[in-house]
Amino acid sequence: MAGTGSRKRARGWVVALVVLIWLMATAALILLADGRTVRFYVYGDEDITLEYGADFHDPGVYAVTVGNLFGESEKHLEIQTLGAVDSRRLGVYVLRYTTRFAFEDYSVERRVTVVDSTPPVIELKHVEGYEPSWMTGYAEEGYSAWDAVDGDLTGKVRRVKLDDRVQYTVTDSNGNTTTVERPLPNISYQPPQITVLGEQNLVMQAALWYDDAGASVSDALGRDLNDYLVTEGNVTPWVSGDYEIRYSITSELGETISAVRNVTVVPVPLPETVTPAEKTIYLTFDDGPSPYTARLLDVLDRYGAKATFFVTSQDPRYYDEIGRAYRAGHAIGVHTSTHDYNKIYASEYAFFEDFFKMEEVIKEQTGDYTRLFRFPGGSSNTVSNFNPGIMSRLTRAMTDLGYRYFDWNVYSGDAGETSKTTQIAKNIKDGCAQQKISIVLQHDIKDYSVAAVESVLEWGRANGYSFKALQLDSPGMHHGVNN
Numbered sequence: 001m002a003g004t005g006s007r008k009r010a011r012g013w014v015v016a017l018v019v020l021i022w023l024m025a026t027a028a029l030i031l032l033a034d035g036r037t038v039r040f041y042v043y044g045d046e047d048i049t050l051e052y053g054a055d056f057h058d059p060g061v062y063a064v065t066v067g068n069l070f071g072e073s074e075k076h077l078e079i080q081t082l083g084a085v086d087s088r089r090l091g092v093y094v095l096r097y098t099t100r101f102a103f104e105d106y107s108v109e110r111r112v113t114v115v116d117s118t119p120p121v122i123e124l125k126h127v128e129g130y131e132p133s134w135m136t137g138y139a140e141e142g143y144s145a146w147d148a149v150d151g152d153l154t155g156k157v158r159r160v161k162l163d164d165r166v167q168y169t170v171t172d173s174n175g176n177t178t179t180v181e182r183p184l185p186n187i188s189y190q191p192p193q194i195t196v197l198g199e200q201n202l203v204m205q206a207a208l209w210y211d212d213a214g215a216s217v218s219d220a221l222g223r224d225l226n227d228y229l230v231t232e233g234n235v236t237p238w239v240s241g242d243y244e245i246r247y248s249i250t251s252e253l254g255e256t257i258s259a260v261r262n263v264t265v266v267p268v269p270l271p272e273t274v275t276p277a278e279k280t281i282y283l284t285f286d287d288g289p290s291p292y293t294a295r296l297l298d299v300l301d302r303y304g305a306k307a308t309f310f311v312t313s314q315d316p317r318y319y320d321e322i323g324r325a326y327r328a329g330h331a332i333g334v335h336t337s338t339h340d341y342n343k344i345y346a347s348e349y350a351f352f353e354d355f356f357k358m359e360e361v362i363k364e365q366t367g368d369y370t371r372l373f374r375f376p377g378g379s380s381n382t383v384s385n386f387n388p389g390i391m392s393r394l395t396r397a398m399t400d401l402g403y404r405y406f407d408w409n410v411y412s413g414d415a416g417e418t419s420k421t422t423q424i425a426k427n428i429k430d431g432c433a434q435q436k437i438s439i440v441l442q443h444d445i446k447d448y449s450v451a452a453v454e455s456v457l458e459w460g461r462a463n464g465y466s467f468k469a470l471q472l473d474s475p476g477m478h479h480g481v482n483n
């Protein structure tokens with residue numbers, strides 16, 4: 001019995017083993033057929049773009065197993081996340097999600113790109129009660145610029161002043177640009193108004209002085225800006241011609257407003273010269289009055305002859321003779337006060353100053369100014385050559401001022417050539433005999449020249465000459481100007 005029982009037990013083991021092997025083989029086949037693996041489910045986008053500085057919340061993933069025969073399991077596998085995102089640093093970050101199943105690692109990735117697409121912020125400051133003006137321009141009230149990535153960008157702001165606003169622009173290191181504008185009050189930006197005082201188109205006769213009436217300027221709010229007014233241009237009032245005086249004001253931003261006065265200087269009118277019909281001798285005496293002038297006036301009176309005196313101030317003791325001559329019907333003309341060539345021909349100013357000093361003496365003596373004169377040395381003199389062109393300028397200026405200058409066409413020779421009275425008288429007679437109209441040059445500071453006059457008057461009367469005083473319309477007998 002024992003033998004039978006032990007065999008039975010042995011056979012039972014074998015069967016069990018076979019069944020076990022079969023079961024295992026079947027299970028292995030089923031597993032193989034199922035082909036179980038891991039499947040990830042990613043929440044959100046696999047590529048995320050994140051703004052600089054923003055909080056990053058990882059949407060996460062989950063993973064399950066999946067097979068051909070039994071599908072997905074319900075159970076979520078344990079996930080490990082590798083990597084991290086720093087939103088304070090621009091760049092690309094990779095998050096790796098991993099899990100382990102059946103002795104094998106599985107993973108999936110997510111890319112997070114931290115970018116800066118936020119432009120800087122510009123903040124404009126405002127000063128209470130501030131009022132800009134055209135003159136001073138808009139004085140910046142202040143601004144600041146800040147960027148999340150670059151920090152303070154105030155120094156990089158480009159500021160552009162436009163007509164009615166100021167524009168501020170700044171760009172951060174990632175190319176994000178911000179522009180803001182500040183509107184400006186219109187009224188203060190209206191340009192100032194320049195008012196030309198007096199006549200804007202002034203026509204004046206030549207004169208020694210020109211006093212410009214000026215201009216005034218105020219801004220649109222009525223504020224006085226005269227301190228900033230610039231006047232350019234000159235009028236040479238004794239030279240006829242067209243002049244321009246320009247008044248302008250320039251703002252601190254370099255904008256200029258201007259107004260113009262046109263000044264036209266016209267010559268003081270002079271009468272046309274009239275050549276006397278009859279034979280005429282204009283006796284002229286320079287450089288007096290002198291101790292001999294009284295005697296000369298007596299002689300002229302006796303003959304009823306009129307003459308012309310081109311006077312100086314060289315001997316004020318005899319100024320009275322100027323008045324006496326004038327009242328006797330003789331003509332008085334200026335010959336300058338000092339007769340000092342180096343002084344009077346140094347400049348127009350110097351000439352005028354000296355000239356009009358003599359005019360005052362004449363006015364005192366005669367009650368009136370004269371408009372007749374003779375240049376010391378004559379208009380053709382070369383003693384003024386030290387000042388090139390002065391005679392050209394003076395002959396024109398004095399004519400523009402309404403003065404008539406007289407040279408001569410008969411020279412007595414009394415200024416050094418001879419001191420003989422008979423020779424002087426002969427020179428004069430010979431000269432006058434050759435022409436119908438004569439202007440004779442003598443000097444009444446020379447007694448030997450004064451002494452020749454009676455003989456000349458006698459000769460002239462005998463030969464049908466009139467002795468006349470020069471007038472504004474008398475022929476000038478101008479020499480050519482040599483300087």
Ligand code: ZN
Binds near residue numbers: 287
């Ligand atoms: Zn002289």
